[in-house]
Amino acid sequence: MEDLKDVxxxxxxxxxxxKPFRFNYTQNGKQKSWDLLEVHDSVAIIVFNITRxxxxxxxxxxxxxxxxxxxxxxRKSTTIDTSKYPASLGIALEMCAGxxxxxxxxxxxxxxxxxxxCGYSVPLSGLHRITSYRSGVGVQGALQTFxxxxxxxxxxxxxxGGVDDELIEVVEKTxxxxxxxxxxxxxxxxxxxxxxxxxxxxxxKADKFRKTYEHHCAECKKGKMVFVK
Amino acid sequence: MEDLKDVxxxxxxxxxxxKPFRFNYTQNGKQKSWDLLEVHDSVAIIVFNITRxxxxxxxxxxxxxxxxxxxxxxRKSTTIDTSKYPASLGIALEMCAGxxxxxxxxxxxxxxxxxxxCGYSVPLSGLHRITSYRSGVGVQGALQTFxxxxxxxxxxxxxxGGVDDELIEVVEKTxxxxxxxxxxxxxxxxxxxxxxxxxxxxxxKADKFRKTYEHHCAECKKGKMVFVK
Numbered sequence: 001m002e003d004l005k006d007v008x009x010x011x012x013x014x015x016x017x018x019k020p021f022r023f024n025y026t027q028n029g030k031q032k033s034w035d036l037l038e039v040h041d042s043v044a045i046i047v048f049n050i051t052r053x054x055x056x057x058x059x060x061x062x063x064x065x066x067x068x069x070x071x072x073x074x075r076k077s078t079t080i081d082t083s084k085y086p087a088s089l090g091i092a093l094e095m096c097a098g099x100x101x102x103x104x105x106x107x108x109x110x111x112x113x114x115x116x117x118c119g120y121s122v123p124l125s126g127l128h129r130i131t132s133y134r135s136g137v138g139v140q141g142a143l144q145t146f147x148x149x150x151x152x153x154x155x156x157x158x159x160x161g162g163v164d165d166e167l168i169e170v171v172e173k174t175x176x177x178x179x180x181x182x183x184x185x186x187x188x189x190x191x192x193x194x195x196x197x198x199x200x201x202x203x204x205k206a207d208k209f210r211k212t213y214e215h216h217c218a219e220c221k222k223g224k225m226v227f228v229k
Numbered sequence: 230m231e232d233l234k235d236v237x238x239x240x241x242x243x244x245x246x247x248k249p250f251r252f253n254y255t256q257n258g259k260q261k262s263w264d265l266l267e268v269h270d271s272v273a274i275i276v277f278n279i280t281r282x283x284x285x286x287x288x289x290x291x292x293x294x295x296x297x298x299x300x301x302x303x304r305k306s307t308t309i310d311t312s313k314y315p316a317s318l319g320i321a322l323e324m325c326a327g328x329x330x331x332x333x334x335x336x337x338x339x340x341x342x343x344x345x346x347c348g349y350s351v352p353l354s355g356l357h358r359i360t361s362y363r364s365g366v367g368v369q370g371a372l373q374t375f376x377x378x379x380x381x382x383x384x385x386x387x388x389x390g391g392v393d394d395e396l397i398e399v400v401e402k403t404x405x406x407x408x409x410x411x412x413x414x415x416x417x418x419x420x421x422x423x424x425x426x427x428x429x430x431x432x433x434k435a436d437k438f439r440k441t442y443e444h445h446c447a448e449c450k451k452g453k454m455v456f457v458k
Contacts, residue, residue, distance in 0.1 A: 003257045012249040016263035020241040023292040028232045034292035048382035061264035063252040064370030065363050092366050132415035134294050137321050141293030186361035192422035199428030
């Protein structure tokens, strides 16, 4: 994943991925415009492995993150020096996710993504639709539908890692590791949708999977105290 | 804010806001490309009013969200029918935020945004830098630095509402209203960075501001039980 070379910037051709346009409007009597991108709606899925109590992440090289680590000065040169800017700068840690570019329900798309990216066969009934929100407010405002699913080791029927040219690594984190991640001073190499998913999990689900420890009360030696870790 | 007319789409001219380009690279021996946008780093700030125990949001019309509510069929027409698609579809609820387009520290930019958008004069020492993350992983990977600040009614020295042409409304929500918002089945008219901020607040700060109620134990009539609301 981190073998990177021949990095250079070129003008945008007629692109199937990035379709910019201008949105013109009159608000409260004042003419305005806003430049936008046409983007697909998407799904994102928290995958929690209950056999080993670990969260399943996907890790991949993201050109958009890598590019933003390059100084404005160095962005001007024809090619980017990969010894100065190693690929590791652009590696992101994310929830399993995918765009809705097929005529299928969001549940089916989510199911496919969990299998393709993470390797788990999840029944549709195991995918819990939590909410949906706008993936951005600036240049892209598509809807992202957010799911939670619990998986077991027995449901891991494939390798995962994406399809076609995708180079995706499946990464697992324990609950204390998730806490460490969200409490880090940053920069966290993740998008806010991943951080929302982690906080949602910690707030709503984590206690169910934390190990509890019982100790006798230090004072009376009788009463039991339960520690959660 | 919701008086909207003369909505139409036009091709992107040479835009100072949206600068798309192609990023070319060779990963693990395979030539690839990815289409990107040049975007600014930014700040986002949780503003919590401790006088009245309310979270301060900004509400504004977002063309990107509005556009994504229009059916693919209706997007093709020259002008958009605003009686079929009222402005309310594009109103977003967000944390106070702003881009870093001046040669100032992130703390100073955050301080300015809290004053301009929300009307509160916050000392720099009152802005707590929590973490930073990538604002996106697809076409834009800029860094967003995330702050928490507590304000009082006495610190409200200006009206807020943004500068120049900005039409921003300041909105307040109580802790139960925040919980209702994040527990909604959606679509929530907010970006994931706002939802992350809300979950972060609920997980790390909310208990400090919740009202507690004491009741005597129903069984023994002596022991006290504390309810948190």
